[in-house]
Amino acid sequence: MDVSPLIVYFEDFWSLDDAAAAALCERITYKRVKRRGFLLRPGEICQHFNFVLSGCFKMYKVDQKGNSHNLQFAPENNWIMDHGSFYEGKSSELYIEALEPSEVLQIKNNDLFELYDGFPVFDRNFRIVTENAFIEQQKRVLHTISSTAEERYLYFLKRYPDLSNRISNVQIASYIGVTPEFLSVIRKKLATT
């Protein structure tokens, strides 16, 4: 199993020593996911931390009316999982679906807990990973409650320039919380300005 992208990833935080790297290596599995394939569906319990090697995923909820709402995108070198379901062991209400043909590295819940207990460096690294995710999400909350749809769209473009060329406007609309039709209106207005 080639976990080197993940080892490299952790070097930005707190590097793994050989023992920790070996322990991680033993507990990682590789998975290939087709476009439109799922890592998680409502009713399932999220059993894995998923690290995206290539491709891109979206995590979303479908409401009573059948509308989808994107919570998160995860291109390569990002984590994606339903934290709530994972840690509380409750069934999820979210989908995690591949937007492109993708590859992930997976750590199963008990394996992760063994890593936490055996090597404090994993507590450290995942503390930092989670803090960063929290900070990003907080900025999103702030934007969502204080900005117009147009401002939220512009922020998305600025914050995720690579993603905006890679995923459809339908997906972006669902992320920023507007209908695709209205996003189209916004884009038209911006284009003529």
Added chain:
Amino acid sequence: MDVSPLIVYFEDFWSLDDAAAAALCERITYKRVKRRGFLLRPGEICQHFNFVLSGCFKMYKVDQKGNSHNLQFAPENNWIMDHGSFYEGKSSELYIEALEPSEVLQIKNNDLFELYDGFPVFDRNFRIVTENAFIEQQKRVLHTISSTAEERYLYFLKRYPDLSNRISNVQIASYIGVTPEFLSVIRKKLATT
């Protein structure tokens, strides 16, 4: 310094041994904050993790038009700080203000880093604290992008039953992202249903 409420708090996660508790104790300071007093203002760097012993705080941003947007409330036994400013060392754009006369325990940034380095149990505990905060915030994002103002209000009441009796509707309106006037309309409608 009586840090026992904080020691008790950590027992729900991973209990501190005597050495860790002592180290924590040495690095904690106590602060009393008057109603409408501030722990943080825009332009300042957030230097402390704040654990609320009593009272209640709000963290909010004021936009260009002068409107406030509440990001978080923190009654007793909750943490409040600007994670982004704290970890990135950048000046904050947020206020943290007491809604009631309050008391907090503070850990300064370098002291926290010493705790992290000296006692892995703090990496562990703050990993868990941050994960829980992340999960809560994720639920909020989901609600904010997928629910009407009325649904968001009802969710707030259900999620924070104690807070809704303690803070004004102006504050709740700012949290759920509507004007106080419109919240009033919602409440009227709910009362007559």
Added chain:
DNA sequence: CGAAAATTTGACATGACTCAACTGGAGTGG
């Protein structure tokens, strides 16, 4: 190439905001 999905457009409906006015309670100082 063909089916499915994305994007755009327009007419219409509605949720939520703005502004201004009014009410009523809580604190404050005389």
Added chain:
DNA sequence: CCACTCCAGTTGAGTCATGTCAAATTTTCG
């Protein structure tokens, strides 16, 4: 204890942002 102010809460009229629905067009991907 009163007069005063300040702020939370409410109400209503008018407006704006965004959603809904339906249809036509273009793009994507299998």
